[in-house]
Amino acid sequence: MTLNVGFVIAEVAAGLVSGSMALLADAGHNLSDVLSLLLAWAANILSARPPSQRFTYGLKSSSILAAIANAALLWVAIGAILVETIRRFAEPAPVAGMTMIVVAGIGIVVNAVSALLFAKGRKSDLNLRAAFVHLMADAAVSAGVVVAGIAVLLTGQALIDPITSLLITAVIAWSSWGLLGDSLRMGMLGVPSGIDIGEVRAFLERQRGVERVHDLHVWPMSTTQTALTAHLVMPGGHPSDAFLREIAHALDHDFGIDHPTFQVETDPEGACVVECHAAT
Numbered sequence: 001m002t003l004n005v006g007f008v009i010a011e012v013a014a015g016l017v018s019g020s021m022a023l024l025a026d027a028g029h030n031l032s033d034v035l036s037l038l039l040a041w042a043a044n045i046l047s048a049r050p051p052s053q054r055f056t057y058g059l060k061s062s063s064i065l066a067a068i069a070n071a072a073l074l075w076v077a078i079g080a081i082l083v084e085t086i087r088r089f090a091e092p093a094p095v096a097g098m099t100m101i102v103v104a105g106i107g108i109v110v111n112a113v114s115a116l117l118f119a120k121g122r123k124s125d126l127n128l129r130a131a132f133v134h135l136m137a138d139a140a141v142s143a144g145v146v147v148a149g150i151a152v153l154l155t156g157q158a159l160i161d162p163i164t165s166l167l168i169t170a171v172i173a174w175s176s177w178g179l180l181g182d183s184l185r186m187g188m189l190g191v192p193s194g195i196d197i198g199e200v201r202a203f204l205e206r207q208r209g210v211e212r213v214h215d216l217h218v219w220p221m222s223t224t225q226t227a228l229t230a231h232l233v234m235p236g237g238h239p240s241d242a243f244l245r246e247i248a249h250a251l252d253h254d255f256g257i258d259h260p261t262f263q264v265e266t267d268p269e270g271a272c273v274v275e276c277h278a279a280t
Helices: 003-019 021-047 064-090 099-117 126-155 160-187 197-204 241-255 273-277
Strands: 212-220 228-234 259-265
Touching: 003 064, 003 099, 021 064, 021 099, 021 126, 021 160, 064 126, 064 160, 099 126, 126 160, 126 228, 197 228, 197 241, 241 259
Parallel strands: 228 259
Antiparallel strands: 212 228
16 A cells, blocks of 8 residues: 555656656556555454354455445546546646656556465455456556657657557456446345355255255355355254265365355245245
8 A cells, every 4th residue: 555655646746847648547546446446454453353243153254345435436447547648638638657667667566566465365255356356457557658758759649648548447447347337236145256056955855864955145254254055854853963064064175165054954844934035
């Protein structure tokens, strides 16, 4: 955050002095990354709070809210950059190409170093993945600004700057589309990406003594934790604690589901109120 805040301030100043819309567009995206990091940091702190009588799961889902807010902030930034870029097409302004090259070159280093800090945890946490993708995209965008600065110096064409800004906006939108979809899916308590609920059901039905599985639900408790509830029809009687522990361990190891809850039903002919009202 310190690296990126310092760079945003420098990039905005350089963009205003040089008249480069590409630099200001990149600064706007970097600012959205800083806000994203702040939200992710706050969500991480809230997620660590223990459960209470009001929030029996704790505040783990705050990380999902942060992911949705991050996606929304990013697309607001895209809209603002796009509006200003279109205005620059109508009113081209002189651009200092060398300033663009120097500042964007620094941006490549700052964003690449920042991205490396999130590389390890990006596969297990949507917020860390968002930070990593954004920062790597920023490094690529900064490289594009360097190329644009060189082109401005060689040709003297001011329109190269807003064209580059438009390309930057397209890259940001493309790189963030998947993150937007994943965060909204989590917010709607959808099955997390990477988990095939059909395979989960088949796994449970293969367990010894399980005749049928119904009312199966899988949803994210946070960006890193996944819950499951299921009714297991087991006519042979109630299973042992060891049996349930084995299933829980396998669900965690094979599917990344670390908070399973089972309801065991021993009468296959008995009516289940939940199943009658919401068959799955």
